[in-house]
Amino acid sequence: MKTIDIRTVNVVQYIKPLREGGSLPAIVKADDDFLYVLKFRGAGQGKKALIAELIGGELARAIGLKIPELVFMNLDDSFSKTEPDEEIQDLLKFSVGLNLGLHFLSSAITFDPLVTSVDALTASKVVLLDSIISNIDRTVKNTNLLHWNKELWVIDNGASFYFHHNWTTWENHLTKTFPLVKNHVLLAKATQLADVAKDFLSILTKDKIEEIVNTIPEDWLQHESDALTPDEMRAAYIKYLLAKLAMIDSLVKEAEDAR
Incomplete structure (x- = not known):
């Protein structure tokens, strides 16, 4: 089964939530030392929003539009245990596993x-x-x-x-x-x-x-x-x-x- 080559990285630092997004995406750092906007599987529309993001993004790339690199992001359960904000704590807890990240475009x-x-x-x-x-x-x-x-x-x-x-x-x-x-x-x-x-x-x-x-x-x-x-x-x-x-x-x- 042929697939697009998408990298998988691990989240190593939760930096800050992006409050303007209804689903509370966040800026995170991964183990490749890059920053990403993390879309959470535990957010409102759940995994279906990640699927739409993935298919829509890779179709856009195929037709020559500019789109930040998409990566799969592993999130472990350690982040929810140290997060003081209850809403974000729940989001992190429900998002343990494989999520989707977009390469963060600094100063965009x-x-x-x-x-x-x-x-x-x-x-x-x-x-x-x-x-x-x-x-x-x-x-x-x-x-x-x-x-x-x-x-x-x-x-x-x-x-x-x-x-x-x-x-x-x-x-x-x-x-x-x-x-x-x-x-x-x-x-x-x-x-x-x-x-x-x-x-x-x-x-x-x-x-x-x-x-x-x-x-x-x-x-x-x-x-x-x-x-x-x-x-x-x-x-x-x-x-x-x-x-x-x-x-x-x-x-x-x-x-x-x-x-």
Whole structure:
């Protein structure tokens, strides 16, 4: 089973929580001496948000968008025992095991569409990708984009694939477009959607999608309340993405009409 090569590191120091994130991500140091933004498996949307983050991030990387390196992060139970804040203590306790980290981009600033310009090609890639992965969280209110080294970096894809919060109805989403694209922060700049769609179809092959989906740790696909097995879930993510790529012309038209 071919997968993307993602490093695994161990958390050695909890530095500080990032209070602006609803799920209380944190800046941590790993045993490779780098800093990461740690996304916790014990947070609100749990392991499903980590799966969305992983798939969305690696799809973004595949199509040439800038995204911080993603790593698997082992968290042991020692951190919760020394944390005075009860909310964070619980989060650390429920997140023991394998979590997801994004390389921390020091001195990056949150993208502000009124201050920072973005080229049409990059904007079109982000808009179309978010339509494919049904990312409802890239709006003016919460851009989930960073400006670093004069480039746009994509972060926070955890709100994507919202169908996976209810596996009993997931197949209803296979034929749906993405009307919420009308709220996308980069929509006004996305003037090359048709060109980008052709590139997506040549890059995001079935093999590439399988490679990305197969990277999801088995442990993240196991939950007693889920109706599907881990293998069935993997197959569902692949089927969903292939269905969206098959209707990419409709997604392009929807975005262009909204723009």
